[in-house]
Amino acid sequence: MENLIYLNDVYKIYGEGLASEVVALNGVSLTIDSGEFVAIVGSSGSGKTTMMNILGCLDVPTYGDYILNGELVSELSDSELSRIRNREIGFIFQGFNLIPELTAIENVELPLIYAGVRHNRREIAMEALRRVGLEERARHKPSEMSGGQQQRVAIARAITTKPPIILADEPTGNLDSKNGDQVINILRGLHSEGSTVVLITHDNSIARRADRIIRLLDGKIIHDSKFDKGDPFSEEVLHEPAAGI
């Protein structure tokens, strides 16, 4: 196992120095190895999404180092960050974030276009759609698909450049439990094929499907442990800590 993600004492502070200063991440250190399946849990405002944005190179830390696959992200230029988002990370959002004007296949093709892939782009994108079981809906626009289908298209888009890391921000948040299950099953499947998966959720039934659970509170990691189903000690982390802890 090698370190894929390494956060060292990372702070994210909005409006630093102002009276309205918000410390979203308050000295987070974290290591995620290649091939892990990690769930990050925490109540809203705990800093989950901020952490996800930093892990996904959509945002950079105010202080602290983030090393992704051997590269110090905080020192990368705009275009290098684009390249990392394109090649190293597949991002899945709660709100799907498909481009409404484009068909499913065109949405999935988009990362390949930005990656500069010139040949067999359609075939590679179709392969990804097949992986999520939606090749028949390739020519449909997002508005013509159900939420579950849209999220599967989004997963296909996330995996089409075969990135080592898949980041999912509340991927089931807008879905019913049946579609949510289907999405998690796909993520588990990708994990079993070697992908590193990090997901954010506040749904314990989803978190239970992970191998490791990290709980955030007020921008700090308060729990970080392996999760074994049925182990009472492991179950402990799933409960909201009482106020004052």
Added chain:
Amino acid sequence: MNLRQAFKMGFQSILGKKGRSFLTMLGIIIGSAAVIVLVSIVQGQQRAMMEQFEKMGTNKINIYDYSWGQTDISQDLYDFCLTLDPELMVGFTPNYNTWTQLRYKDKVSDINVYMGSEMFSLCASYELSSGRDISYMDVQKYNKVCVIGAKVQNDLFNYENPIGKKILVNGEEFTVIGTYASKGMNQMYGGDWYDNFIVVPYTLTTRIIKSNYKMSNYIVKASSASATEELIKQIDQWMMARVGQYNYHVYSENTYMEWQNESFKQTGLLLGGIAGISLIVGGIGIMNIMLVTVTERTREIGIRKAIGAPRRSIITQFLIEASTLSATGGIFGILLGAGLTVIFGKLYFNAIYTPTPLIVFIAFFVSIAFGIGFGVYPAIRASRLQPVEALRVE
């Protein structure tokens, strides 16, 4: 960035908001139509003028001797013309003329009589329409013959065949041997004044003038524009030496034509430039709407950046969209302009003017260039959006 996809999305976004796109394009449409109409009308008039000059005769050198009370140089000038380089000179003729009365039966007409050689029609660019032209022998033998212009034929003979008929030129009887075709000059450039004349052999000048005269006007027809310049130089030198400065005039309509041409070109540039200002206004409209588009599509930009779109891809996408908008406007404008050019030309100048390929090309590419130029600022703004903030926008 995939250009095909960018174009597709550009068109989709134009078609998706037809009303807004049309209003945005209106500036470019009006601007390019105005450029096309103004420049095409000027160019049309320029071409019409050129045609008139062609009819008058190009590469034609007029020599006037104004010297008073000195010896008659007409024979010397004639001899000098004979020595001119035949490579440069096509022919020459005396070109003395007088305004006089013509009579045929009971019909009377005031006309110009030209005293020319057998090369008169060649030098003055007239085409024979019937009969024969004045010949060398007519000149040498003092034959009392004449060739008549189209207006004279019309006024005096109507449907009668004029060939062989006798007419009185200032009381002298001449036989009509031929007729010249009408030059069909535009009213603006003299109309049928150019057809209201007859030509007689210059050797008969005394018969008509009935007094002393000097054969002081000559036409030399040159073989080309450059030959014209060279011959003017040579003739000018000779005249200068012979009669002295201010006593003669040697010129060609070529010079006037070039000057007119240049002035039309300047007018075209000026009007095109003024119309071009409305294109700039159109370009600002495009910039405005592109800024709105960028704001509306902040989320889309965020998504694209999140999945790895580099800044230049975002810039390219919005530039293509802006230039698609302006190019479409440009095409509509060119079509509208071409239509208006034909209509205005017909209404005001009674001629069919059409835009030249060059001005169509320029109008089209200026439209695109303005689309790109005014699209740069919105596109750069789009590319600078931070993905996290862009994604937060609903």
